[in-house]
Amino acid sequence: MKQKLTQKRVLFPLLTLLSLSLVLMLCLVGCRTTAYEVYVNGKQVCVVKDAGEFQNKLHKVCQEQAKATGHPVNVKDELKFKRVLVNEKAILADAQVAKIIARELKLVTTGAAIVVDGKPVVVVSSESKAKEVLERLKKGYTGCESGEKLVSAEFEQKVEINQKTVSTDKIVSPDQALQILQTGTDSPTIYEVKEGDSLWLIARRHDTHVVDIVAANKLKSERLQLGQKLAISTTSPYVDVVTVVEGTREEKIPYKTRVEVDRKSSSVKVKQAGKEGRKQVTYRLTCKNGSTVDKNILSENIIEKAVDRVIVKGERIVVASRGSGRSSGTLSWPIYGRITSSYGSRGGSHKGIDIGAKTGTAIRAADGGTVRFAGWSGGYGKMVEIAHGNGVVTRYAHCSKLLVSKGSKVSKGQVIAHVGSTGRSTGPHLHFEVINGGRHNNPLGYLK
Structure with missing residues (x-):
């Protein structure tokens, strides 16, 4: 009797354990479901509930893109499905199918x-x-x-x-x-910083912007070091458009200045005022991307001839030691020649006029007065400055030789210097300025 009770006590726990195991296995089997692994070119990319539904969505994506392009859209990759038993949590949500198609499949058209x-x-x-x-x-x-x-x-x-x-x-x-x-494409070039450079100057030279240079080089400030290398991106179009345009327009004919010599006079007078002419010009322009690269004049028709300006120039020289220092109230031309750069040119920074002449040509005082300065003055080179009274001052720059000194009294027409190319100059000429009341004025408004 005792033996039977012992067997029952041992058997009961075993049966209980076996029952629990069977229940657990049934639960596990109940949590798994049939699904399909999706393979693209042999690589598993996801698991879906229904292979047919996946293909339907793929077909829909192809139809939408075919409508947008106007041509049939096909799948280039190899697509396969494998039936498997998986946990439901492993199955891709329907909302994510389109993303997988876009990311993993190559559609061609x-x-x-x-x-x-x-x-x-x-x-x-x-x-x-x-x-x-x-x-x-x-x-x-x-x-x-x-x-x-x-x-x-x-x-x-x-x-x-x-x-x-x-x-x-x-x-x-x-x-x-x-x-x-x-x-076009970005074609970065490497620029080495030189003395006097700034980001603004570098950007201007390379037709770009400071912010672009800062961003491309990850600069923390706009301070530059000599020898520093900067990457500068410039764009170049893939296609250039070359256009040829023909047209006709009216243009002005500049008048010439003719000088007549009067050996009995030491002054300069305008005998005849100049007048611009007019002409009709037919031309052909060749442009590249809107910028003119070549201009040809096809024909010119004179409508009205230009009238020369005639100036009578006195050759009698007034000796420097006899200068009276008296002002006549009018200014005469210090030399005669072609005006090579007008007042206000170079972006409005040119404070006088440039008159071309050979080195050594005599420069005459535009009016009587007192020499306020005679010597070297930076970019002006050798310069003479004369005060004429009533706040009027004249300057004569880039001289090769000075014949007067500070404090000298000079007369109108007196030779005070010779033409040169000293200072910041590109060739022999006289830079002539008129200052009235501390402000620069156009000399042509004073010269007679």
């Missing part, structure tokens, strides 16, 4: 590639779209001014349109294609 010098640059959906892009590219540079007509507009490079099978994500809109053709 036929596009129109714009080929520049044999190299495909950009692809649009159709040949008609490609032609539209190229026409818009030309049209952007074919505007003409009044009196002009467009003769031709051609691409400098060889441009073709070819049908090509491409990935659907390589096809761009016409607007994007136009921007790519115009902007």
